[in-house]
Amino acid sequence: MSVADDAGAVGWAFRRLAVPAGIIAGAAALATTAITLSGVQTTRALPSFARQTGQQCVACHNGFPELTPYGRQFKLNGYTFSNSSSPPIPLAALIVDSYQHTQKSLSAPVAPDTSLNDNPNLDVVLLFYGGRISDHVGAYATGAYVPLIHRFSVGHTDIRYANTARVFGKDATFGVSVNNRTGETDPWNSAQNGYNYPYNTSIFSPSPVAVTALQGRYDQQIIGGNGYVSWDRWLYAAAGLYTGISPKTLDAIGESTRGLNPVTGAAPYWRLAVEPAWGHSSWEFGTFGIALSAFPHQVETAGTDKIVDVGVDTEYQYLADLNSWSVIGTYINEHSSFDASKALGFSTNAKDNVHTFNIKGTYTYNQTYAVNLGYFEDGGSHDKALYGVLGDATGSPTSAGLISELDYYPFNRGGPDFWPQLGLKFGLQYVCYTRFDGGGPNYDGFGRSASANNTLLLYTWAAF
Amino acid sequence: MARARANVRKVTLVLASVAGVSLLSGCGVGRPFDGSFDHPFGLGRAPTPQVEAAGKLRQCATCHGDNGISSAQIFPNLAGQQKDYLVVQLTAFRQRTRKDRNAKSYMWGMATGLSDGAIEILAADYAAKTPAGPSPHVKGDIAGGKAIFANGVAARGVLACASCHGAGGEGNAVIPRLIGQKQDYLVVQLHAYASGSRENAQMKLVAKAMTPSDIKAVAIYLASQ
Numbered sequence: 082m083s084v085a086d087d088a089g090a091v092g093w094a095f096r097r098l099a100v101p102a103g104i105i106a107g108a109a110a111l112a113t114t115a116i117t118l119s120g121v122q123t124t125r126a127l128p129s130f131a132r133q134t135g136q137q138c139v140a141c142h143n144g145f146p147e148l149t150p151y152g153r154q155f156k157l158n159g160y161t162f163s164n165s166s167s168p169p170i171p172l173a174a175l176i177v178d179s180y181q182h183t184q185k186s187l188s189a190p191v192a193p194d195t196s197l198n199d200n201p202n203l204d205v206v207l208l209f210y211g212g213r214i215s216d217h218v219g220a221y222a223t224g225a226y227v228p229l230i231h232r233f234s235v236g237h238t239d240i241r242y243a244n245t246a247r248v249f250g251k252d253a254t255f256g257v258s259v260n261n262r263t264g265e266t267d268p269w270n271s272a273q274n275g276y277n278y279p280y281n282t283s284i285f286s287p288s289p290v291a292v293t294a295l296q297g298r299y300d301q302q303i304i305g306g307n308g309y310v311s312w313d314r315w316l317y318a319a320a321g322l323y324t325g326i327s328p329k330t331l332d333a334i335g336e337s338t339r340g341l342n343p344v345t346g347a348a349p350y351w352r353l354a355v356e357p358a359w360g361h362s363s364w365e366f367g368t369f370g371i372a373l374s375a376f377p378h379q380v381e382t383a384g385t386d387k388i389v390d391v392g393v394d395t396e397y398q399y400l401a402d403l404n405s406w407s408v409i410g411t412y413i414n415e416h417s418s419f420d421a422s423k424a425l426g427f428s429t430n431a432k433d434n435v436h437t438f439n440i441k442g443t444y445t446y447n448q449t450y451a452v453n454l455g456y457f458e459d460g461g462s463h464d465k466a467l468y469g470v471l472g473d474a475t476g477s478p479t480s481a482g483l484i485s486e487l488d489y490y491p492f493n494r495g496g497p498d499f500w501p502q503l504g505l506k507f508g509l510q511y512v513c514y515t516r517f518d519g520g521g522p523n524y525d526g527f528g529r530s531a532s533a534n535n536t537l538l539l540y541t542w543a544a545f
Numbered sequence: 546m547a548r549a550r551a552n553v554r555k556v557t558l559v560l561a562s563v564a565g566v567s568l569l570s571g572c573g574v575g576r577p578f579d580g581s582f583d584h585p586f587g588l589g590r591a592p593t594p595q596v597e598a599a600g601k602l603r604q605c606a607t608c609h610g611d612n613g614i615s616s617a618q619i620f621p622n623l624a625g626q627q628k629d630y631l632v633v634q635l636t637a638f639r640q641r642t643r644k645d646r647n648a649k650s651y652m653w654g655m656a657t658g659l660s661d662g663a664i665e666i667l668a669a670d671y672a673a674k675t676p677a678g679p680s681p682h683v684k685g686d687i688a689g690g691k692a693i694f695a696n697g698v699a700a701r702g703v704l705a706c707a708s709c710h711g712a713g714g715e716g717n718a719v720i721p722r723l724i725g726q727k728q729d730y731l732v733v734q735l736h737a738y739a740s741g742s743r744e745n746a747q748m749k750l751v752a753k754a755m756t757p758s759d760i761k762a763v764a765i766y767l768a769s770q
Contacts, residue, residue: 135654150617151651154607162604164657216600245603252603252611314607314616358616361729402619402647402733494650 127211127221128502128544129171130155135164138493138504139448143398143405145490145506146270146280147443150314150356150363150398153268157254157311159243160212160219171212177204179540181283185533191285192229200285203228204540207236217244229284234335237275237301239265251313258307262300263323263350263371266309271394272296272411273352273369278441278455279484279510286536289480290471290518291435291459293415295371295390301336302326303344309352317367319352328379341379342386348373354394365396376421383421390415403447410440419467428467435461435478451488457481468518474526477519482531486510504544512536594662601667604655613674618729619647625676625725629718631668635659645734645743677725683769686758690766693759703754706763709747714767728768735760 131138134155138145141152148156155162160171179202186197195202206226213219223236243256258266264274271277273295282288292298307321325344332338354367369392374385392413399406414436422428441455458481465476489507496503517531518524524531592600605623609615613624623631637643638656659667694714697705706723710716714724723731737743738752752760 131654135657137650137654139650140654151607158603164654164659252606313611361618363617400617400619401729494646 127171127173127209128504129173129209129211130160131502131504133160133163133165133168133171133212137495138490142448142493143400143407144443144445144448144451144488144493145504146276147407147409148268148270149400150358154254154311154314156266156268157243157256157309158219158245159217159241159256160221161215161217161243163213168213171210173209173211173544175205175207175209175542175544177207177281177540177542178202179204179281179283179538181285182537183283183286183533184535185529187285187287188527188529195229195285198285202285204284214240218242232335234337235261235301237262237265241266248312253310253312255310256308258309258321259304260306261302261304261326262297263295263303263305263321264352264369266307266319267352267369268311268317269354269365269367269394269396270409271367271396272437272439273392273394273413275300277411277439278409278443278453279486279512281508281510281538281540281542282512283536283538286512286538287472287517287534289459289478289514290468290473291437291461291478291480293390293392293413293435293437294373294388295369295392295413296437299323299325299344299373299375302331302341303348305348305350307350315356315358317352317354317356319350321350323348323350323371323373325375338379342375342377343379344373344375345385346374356396361399361401363396363398363400365394367395368393377419377425377427380421380425383424386421387418388415389417405445405448406443407445408440408442410438412436412438415461422467426466429465429476430462430467433462433464433467435459441484448493449490451486451490453484453486453488455484455486457484463519471518472525473518475519475524479516479519480514480531481516482512482514484510484512500545502545504542506542508538508540508542510536510538510540512538594660594666597660597663598666598670601655601659601663602670605667608651609671613671614677615727618727619733621727621730622677622725623671624674625715626671626722627716627718627720628668628672630716630721631671632664633719635664635668636661639664643743645737647733648743676722679725680769683728683765685765686762687766687769690762690764693755693763694766698754698759701754701756701759702750703759704751706751714770723767724770726767728764731764731767732760735764 130141134140141149141155143149181200183198190197206228208224210220210222218241220240222238222240224233225236226233237260239258239260241256241258243254245252245254260266262275267274275297302325303323304326305321305323307319309317309319311317323344324347328338328341328343331341348371350371352367352369354365356363356365370390372389374387376385390413392411394411396409397407415434417433419428419431419433423431437457437459439455439457441453443451443453445451459478461478463476468476468478487509491505492503495501513535514531517534520531522530608617608620609623614622634643635656638648638652639659641653693703694706697703707714709720710723714722716722734743735752735755738745738748741749
């Protein structure tokens with residue numbers, strides 16, 4: 082998942098915390114601390130896949146982590162494509178580091194020994210088992226070490242069986258997966274599974290409070306499985322069931338339980354998509370959703386909140402030898418029945434609604450240089466109790482802004498001779514907010530404006 | 546206590562699922578049972594060329610299409626391609642002697658470790674498929690391209706494509722079928738021959754003598770047919 086989604090997930094977590102009014106001013110900054118506590122994740126391209134297939138990053142990625150049609154097939158086939166009957170054990174690692182500058186410094190540091198602004202940081206070291214286990218079984222399992230808080234945790238994990246069959250005279254790829262986040266098996270890069278733009282965000286800058294369940298609020302806090310089928314490479318359907326992992330188990334695997342709202346019972350997830358392809362183009366249209374019940378802030382006495390997400394997404398790609406384009410957009414609408422939260426004082430309303438929309442366009446030259454421009458807009462019902470605790474004095478989840486990014490991938494068509502599977506990405510990103518948590522000039526009640534959170538981020542990914 | 550039991554149940558469920566899918570794969574579900582069992586982790590048994598080719602076809606089809614006709618312009622159609630040409634190319638990918646850019650990106654890895662037997666089977670399979678039909682939506686200087694294909698460009702020393710690839714462009718043995726091929730693929734290959742990134746002495750002479758507009762016209766003509 083992208084760090085942005087984690088930020089949102091943490092924002093959600095904070096809604097459930099009875100933070101005394103005196104520290105609300107620092108809540109935005111504190112929220113980012115919890116990001117690291119909940120395990121920073123970034124999306125990625127895996128050298129272990131390249132070692133297993135012998136192919137270069139560009140075979141599967143249109144500027145990683147965005148997948149090409151072939152990359153989607155690789156994923157749908159359970160990471161099992163290989164050029165050897167006994168490939169090496171598919172281990173890989175990714176190191177992410179960054180430098181951040183936010184327009185106006187925070188009022189409290191995110192973590193001990195960090196600055197209020199201009200932080201260089203070693204964000205995360207990720208370890209992977211990424212690839213084949215046998216002919217039809219593969220895994221994408223991650224472990225994350227966050228140096229800032231000296232913590233190792235189990236990351237998102239997908240173990241799946243995949244195979245092919247002829248159905249109605251056409252090829253069908255089907256599979257079953259055990260995993261710990263909804264949409265993990267999905268082959269597109271839309272916001273419903275965390276593999277979406279922006280692929281990295283600063284952990285030292287405040288993030289908007291609005292976030293839906295499918296954007297990572299319960300990532301790694303649930304476990305379940307899904308089955309899927311891709312028919313004739315244009316029709317895709319998936320259905321799954323998830324349930325919450327107990328706080329004790331989460332603690333044992335290094336996940337943060339701070340602000341946790343444990344999912345209880347079975348949460349059904351569904352997905353349907355079509356992807357026509359022609360010439361240089363492929364164009365996906367899809368819809369998805371989840372329904373779940375959760376205990377607010379681990380309090381079980383008042384029953385559960387009921388949350389339903391429904392969304393649509395689209396992904397257009399034009400992939401050519403030198404000049405490639407893509408546009409990806411997602412809209413998610415979430416209805417919540419906060420019967421339990423309202424009874425416990427965690428929300429003002431018995432029913433709330435929040436929606437998020439984001440779209441981005443990317444131009445990639447020779448799979449080496451990329452220009453990205455994204456726009457996002459969040460909105461929904463006012464809820465003083467729900468959002469106020471996060472430093473959103475307006476009680477509104479409305480935010481909007483632009484995210485632009487320049488990327489350089491020096492080794493997308495193969496690394497240096499001595500290290501052909503080295504993957505590198507340099508990103509220069511600027512996030513510009515036009516609205517933040519319901520307000521422009523004074524969203525937190527302490528005079529902080531939306532534009533104060535505008536953030537410049539320089540980052541590198543090194544995968545090997 | 547109840548929660549602890551619930552956790553045990555969850556963990557057991559996950560472990561059983563993992564064991565289940567591993568066993569399924571080990572038993573070779575999804576293909577005709579041939580009397581043998583795979584090692585549970587896929588090790589230790591060299592596949593027959595037939596099994597190897599069948600597994601590889603699944604990967605080939607992701608770009609080149611189930612029927613050998615690809616959906617994307619950057620990947621060539623293989624249906625009806627000359628078998629000998631396919632054998633030579635797959636061997637060149639395996640030996641890494643074909644070095645144009647997409648050969649390196651996609652095909653070097655794809656062909657690594659392929660046995661001669663599997664290459665024969667794959668080549669024969671694609672050669673036997675029905676070639677792509679005419680593409681009436683292709684627009685451009687079709688007539689100009691046809692003239693270059695049939696007669697070459699004497700003034701610049703461009704040989705007629707048809708002299709080797711056949712009047713119908715269907716190729717012969719190691720000389721590839723061109724008719725019905727993807728336009729972009731042809732353009733990229735002709736530029737690769739000209740630059741030398743794809744090595745072929747004869748094609749280098751021809752491609753270097755062609756102007757970009759010659760290349761485009763020929764590709765449009767061949768793609769339209």
